Amino acid sequence: MLSKSASCAMNQHDRRLGRHISDPVRAQNRKAIVDCLRRHQAAARIEIAKHVGISPATVTVITSELIEDGVIREEIATADRNGSSRGRPRTRLELNPEAGFAVGIKISMHQASISLTNLSGEILGAKIVPMRANRDAPERIAEICMTQIREVIDDAGIDPELVLGVGIGVPGYVEYPSGMVRWAPVFSRPDVPFREIVEQKAGFRTFIDNDANMTALAEKWFGVGRQFPTFLVVTVEHGIGMGLVVDEKLYRGARGFGAEFGHTKIVVGGALCRCGQRGCIEAYASDYAIAREANVLGSTTDIDDPFALQDRMEHLIKLSDEGSPAVTSIFKRAGTMLGTGIANLVDVLDPPVVVLSGARSRSAKAFFTALTDAMESNTLLGAQTKVDLRVNSGGDEVWAHGAAALVLEETLI
Ligand SMILES: [Zn+2]
Structure with a gap:
């Protein structure tokens, strides 16, 4: 049986992940608002309504829920855009960067690059591990990655309970819904259920995708996609x-x-x-x-x-x-x-x-x-x-950053 504090922590974690939400429209609106704040960094409720295309009343209800869950918070801006302190302060909302963390990994032929980010996508820790990917069994590659992930999380002083998941970018044919790698030059055999292998070893929710998709996500959140x-x-x-x-x-x-x-x-x-x-x-x-x-x-x-x-x-x-x-x-x-x-x-x-x-x-x-x-x-x-x-x-760190962004996209609703 779980202790009271462990049970409370788990409930809070589940709430942040939106697991208590069964209405798909509400879940979608919640995700759209979180995505909007990640993209624009901070915005007033009325601006969020405009960007996301939902009513101000709905934004008010959902943002209250997200504040209660600790995912977003209010930021009081006392100056307007010209730096003047005159006028009525606007209440803007921003992500609570400490509400959750994500790990991204890019597996290359010669190395694995690991990136740990907070909810805003800021990099808190990174590591590069040399390896000869196609000469080791996929199970061994997963073990090496997991050991390094734990070290990166420990070094950053992050509570592993707050890690939302692990995103992995692999070159080759990756069947995204099943997490099956049909063929990849970094693996010594075809049809590797790599997501399952990593989830068993790591205990984190895992997402695996083609690595070029991870660079596209990195661009979406931190590069040309902002424009x-x-x-x-x-x-x-x-x-x-x-x-x-x-x-x-x-x-x-x-x-x-x-x-x-x-x-x-x-x-x-x-x-x-x-x-x-x-x-x-x-x-x-x-x-x-x-x-x-x-x-x-x-x-x-x-x-x-x-x-x-x-x-x-x-x-x-x-x-x-x-x-x-x-x-x-x-x-x-x-x-x-x-x-x-x-x-x-x-x-x-x-x-x-x-x-x-x-x-x-x-x-x-x-x-x-x-x-x-x-x-x-x-x-x-x-x-x-x-x-x-x-x-x-940029090198593999860009791809690993994108893999962490995949976790943020997929988990926090
Ligand atoms: Zn070919």
Whole structure:
């Protein structure tokens, strides 16, 4: 039997998670208000009603409930926007950042990046753990991650009871509703029920998704999404990925596999991809594809060794930027392939902005020039539809931050 204090703590935790709410409309309104405050940081009730599109009376009822649950709080603003202290103070509402915490993890071929955030999405702790992901069993990878998560939570002095969940970004085909990883280069076998494995080991609610979707969520909450309700992110690293946000919602498709751009075909019957098929964009534009092509020049880099691959890529980028014609031509071809693929996306989706994300978006100059040229020359209306292309060359910490944002999106209603 639970002690009285444990029972009270659990009730409060459950209330914060909105588990006492059975009316779906009320739950949806609650989530919309929390999301609005995360996006705008602080807002008066009347502004929330305008942003969310619900009546001021409903906002008053739901915000009272959220205040009672400790999820949001009142902030008294005594100055107006011009800094003047004259006039009636406006009562604005803001998230209570300490009401809950989220852990995000990005699993790469060579490391796992962990990020701990509060309810507002501020990073309170982070860790990078080197690993050779595809050489360890998924169960072992889960164990390594869980040990590190506990350390990050301990170091930040957070009560584990207040951790809302763990979000994990994995490259490959992830069936979001079931948490099943159908195929991922970081796992040594297909059909891994990774969410179940992690939940058993960690005891936290767990969400697992394609890692490029996590960069899209990071952009949605902390980047271009604050300005654009619709945008797409193309990720460049060991593989090529994509995340699509439409009207502030991440698009996953019917089965949760959606927006898998890296394995769309750019050359019929072309180069062999690590997914086992041929002619995928990734087989031309990713790290391993560029290093594989460079091996033809005489090097013997093991492209399956993530650490050797990383060193090799840095060296190749340097050679290209210094003017090596053979290496530059490899980067040019890779950039042309990816730029052509992005041009196809622009013609299909007409996004107002495209973000190129991932540490490898800081590629050779020849890669980027070829990419933008190919985008312009292959979109139907060329320069007339010139897309706003932005680069976020942050490393895996951006992806882990997005994975934590997934937990905040999914749990707090
Ligand atoms: Zn492929």
